[in-house]
Amino acid sequence: MKLLIVDDSNIIRSKIARALGAYGLEVVGLAANGKDAVARAAATRPDVVTMDLTMPEMDGIECIREIRKLRPKVQILVVSALADKATAIQALKEGAQGFLCKPFTEQELTEAIGELIEEAQNG
Numbered sequence: 102m103k104l105l106i107v108d109d110s111n112i113i114r115s116k117i118a119r120a121l122g123a124y125g126l127e128v129v130g131l132a133a134n135g136k137d138a139v140a141r142a143a144a145t146r147p148d149v150v151t152m153d154l155t156m157p158e159m160d161g162i163e164c165i166r167e168i169r170k171l172r173p174k175v176q177i178l179v180v181s182a183l184a185d186k187a188t189a190i191q192a193l194k195e196g197a198q199g200f201l202c203k204p205f206t207e208q209e210l211t212e213a214i215g216e217l218i219e220e221a222q223n224g
Contacts, residue, residue, distance in 0.1 A: 102125075102126050102127065102148040102149055102218065103126070103127050103129040103145060103146065103147045103148050103149070104121055104126040104127060104128050104129060104147055104148070104149045104150070104151070105129060105130040105131075105132065105138065105141055105142055105145060105147035105149070105150045105151075106118055106121075106128060106130070106131050106132070106150075106151050107132045107134075107135070107138040107150060107151065107152045107153055107156070107161070107164065108132075108133070108151070108152075108153040108156070108180065109133050109134060109153060109155070109156040109157060110153070111133070113153070113180070113203070114131045114133075116207075117151050117180065117210065118131065120207040120210050120211060121151075121210065121211070121214060124211045124214065124215075126149060126214070129141075129145035129147055130142075130144075130145045130147065133156070133157075134156045134157050134158040134159060135156055135158055135159025135160060135161065135163055135164030135167070136158045136159045137158075138150075138152075138159075138164050138168065139159070139164060139167045139168060139171070142167075142168045142171050142172060142175075143171050146172060147172070147175060148175065148176065148221075149175070149176045149177075149178070149214065149217065149218065150168060150175055150176070150177045150178070151177075151178050151179075151180050151214075152164060152165060152177050152178065152179050152180065152181075152192075152197065153179075153180060153181055154179060154181040154183050154188060154192065155181065155182070155183060161179065161181065161192065162188075162191055162192060162195055165177055165179075165192060165195040165196055165197055166195050166196070169195070169196040174221070176198050176217040176218065176220070176221050177196060177197040177198055177199075178197070178198065178199040178200070178201060178213055178214060178217055179192045179197045179199065179200045179201065180201045180203060180205065180210075181200070181201075181202065181203060182202065182203040182204075198217050198220065199213050199216065199217050201213045
């Protein structure tokens with residue numbers, strides 16, 4: 102399965118790429134903002150996206166909207182330090198399937214992605 106990682110933090114992008122690459126996902130793109138993410142999603146057609154919410158140029162909520170227009174069946178896991186319920190609910194309404202708060206462990210990340218993939222395959 103192809104993975105697109107969207108986060109304005111290079112450290113977080115690297116951490117997710119390492120963990121999920123080892124988990125067996127093919128990392129097809131790394132994006133530091135929403136605009137770049139939409140372009141990369143169009144070019145690489147990912148199956149799974151990890152999405153930060155607070156980014157320059159286009160925030161995660163708007164980015165989720167745009168990516169879902171391109172790839173309606175894509176699985177999106179929001180990975181954000183914004184733990185307020187309203188933002189999480191908004192992300193889920195826009196089409197994200199899961200929410201993981203920063204900071205997170207590698208195990209929490211792989212479990213969250215595993216659940217998303219399982220839902221996609223069974224749903």
